[in-house]
Amino acid sequence: MNTYARLPVAFTSGKGAYLEDSHGNRYLDGLTGLAVVGIGHANPRVAKALAEQANTLTHTSNLYEIPLQAKLADRLCALSGMEKVFFANSGAEANEAAIKLARLKGNKQGIKKPAVVVMDGSFHGRTMATLTATGNRKVHAGFEPLLSGFVRAPYNDVEAVEVIAENNPDVVAVFVEPVLGEGGIEIPDANYINELRRICDAKNWLLMLDEVQTGNGRTGKYFAYQHTDCMPDVVTTAKGLGNGMPIGACLARGEAAELFVPGNHASTFGGNPLACAAGNAVLDEIEALNLCDRAAALGERIVDQLSNKLAGNNTVREVRGMGLMIAVELNEDAPELVQQGLDAGVLINVTQGNIIRLLPPLTLTDAEADELASKVVGLIKS
Numbered sequence: 001m002n003t004y005a006r007l008p009v010a011f012t013s014g015k016g017a018y019l020e021d022s023h024g025n026r027y028l029d030g031l032t033g034l035a036v037v038g039i040g041h042a043n044p045r046v047a048k049a050l051a052e053q054a055n056t057l058t059h060t061s062n063l064y065e066i067p068l069q070a071k072l073a074d075r076l077c078a079l080s081g082m083e084k085v086f087f088a089n090s091g092a093e094a095n096e097a098a099i100k101l102a103r104l105k106g107n108k109q110g111i112k113k114p115a116v117v118v119m120d121g122s123f124h125g126r127t128m129a130t131l132t133a134t135g136n137r138k139v140h141a142g143f144e145p146l147l148s149g150f151v152r153a154p155y156n157d158v159e160a161v162e163v164i165a166e167n168n169p170d171v172v173a174v175f176v177e178p179v180l181g182e183g184g185i186e187i188p189d190a191n192y193i194n195e196l197r198r199i200c201d202a203k204n205w206l207l208m209l210d211e212v213q214t215g216n217g218r219t220g221k222y223f224a225y226q227h228t229d230c231m232p233d234v235v236t237t238a239k240g241l242g243n244g245m246p247i248g249a250c251l252a253r254g255e256a257a258e259l260f261v262p263g264n265h266a267s268t269f270g271g272n273p274l275a276c277a278a279g280n281a282v283l284d285e286i287e288a289l290n291l292c293d294r295a296a297a298l299g300e301r302i303v304d305q306l307s308n309k310l311a312g313n314n315t316v317r318e319v320r321g322m323g324l325m326i327a328v329e330l331n332e333d334a335p336e337l338v339q340q341g342l343d344a345g346v347l348i349n350v351t352q353g354n355i356i357r358l359l360p361p362l363t364l365t366d367a368e369a370d371e372l373a374s375k376v377v378g379l380i381k382s
């Protein structure tokens with residue numbers, strides 16, 4: 001169906017940070033399929049794990065034990081400080097699980113219409129619940145009626161959430177991205193998540209973080225909340241977890257980890273042996289190459305170069321980043337830069353019309369990072 005305005009290029013193979021198209025042209029991938037191929041194209045560790053698992057067992061069912069799923073869950077919990085995991089196949093599905101947890105908690109407490117606080121500018125997915133949670137009218141348009149049970153607040157505005165806390169007894173959770181991804185790499189104040197944690201503690205709400213994009217080392221820690229000194233109750237992730245194999249996860253601790261019981265949530269494919277073989281291989285690679293620290297260092301390197309080379313450029317409003325989530329915000333819309341990037345052999349994204357978004361692989365060499373920075377600078381009018 002006509003769901004994508006596709007660019008006129010088809011990639012036929014990839015290796016690390018590079019893609020090759022059907023005409024043999026090479027491109028430096030500054031986007032990784034939107035933060036998915038975090039450890040590089042055709043990653044040998046993932047390829048080997050997938051081939052071996054495909055030759056052994058791809059799918060059984062969640063009716064049976066799945067040791068690779070249990071192993072991946074244990075590893076994610078050890079990395080995050082969470083206690084239990086539900087596996088799904090995408091970011092939206094992981095987020096559906098989080099929203100269902102919040103509603104279960106509310107209904108259990110006798111709140112007839114439990115509500116979740118969500119933020120303007122956020123993106124949580126395209127299913128009915130997650131598009132309703134999304135703080136972007138364009139994502140809602142034409143799909144009304146939206147779901148009930150969501151209360152909206154501006155992003156990075158603690159006071160707005162305080163006001164909701166004082167006035168709305170139906171709220172049971174806050175659901176928020178630690179850095180806005182689709183919303184334009186918007187990095188909140190350093191104490192934002194801590195302040196939300198404080199409100200959630202005072203009100204007995206769940207703090208639920210959407211780390212679908214920010215997770216899996218992307219920001220320089222395994223999860224972005226690990227830059228703060230507080231813990232969420234629920235955290236979701238997906239994009240970078242399978243390096244291209246569809247997998248999503250909803251992690252929880254404490255009360256939230258005990259809300260699902262057999263019969264109230266499920267997924268046929270979720271956490272099958274093939275997907276979990278990829279997930280385990282991704283974690284092996286992140287650990288073996290110390291990719292969280294590497295993402296932090298690469299991010300600083302790229303942001304420094306962009307900032308230096310673009311200093312004094314009147315078309316540029318701001319260069320910012322957290323690890324390998326990097327934005328060059330322009331003063332005017334420039335959607336044409338995506339095609340111009342293709343022509344110059346570099347894949348970038350432009351979000352919100354005027355924000356160049358870079359989500360390169362965590363496995364970049366220093367030379368590749370420098371090439372990315374200089375190619376992006378080359379696209380911007382001086």
Ligand SMILES: *Cc1c(COP(=O)(O)O)cnc(C)c1O
Nearest residue numbers: 090091092123124125181212213
């Ligand atoms: C991409 C994204 C989603 C949706 O993930 P899908 O796998 O496309 O369903 C949800 N939340 C955030 C923050 C995302 O970046």
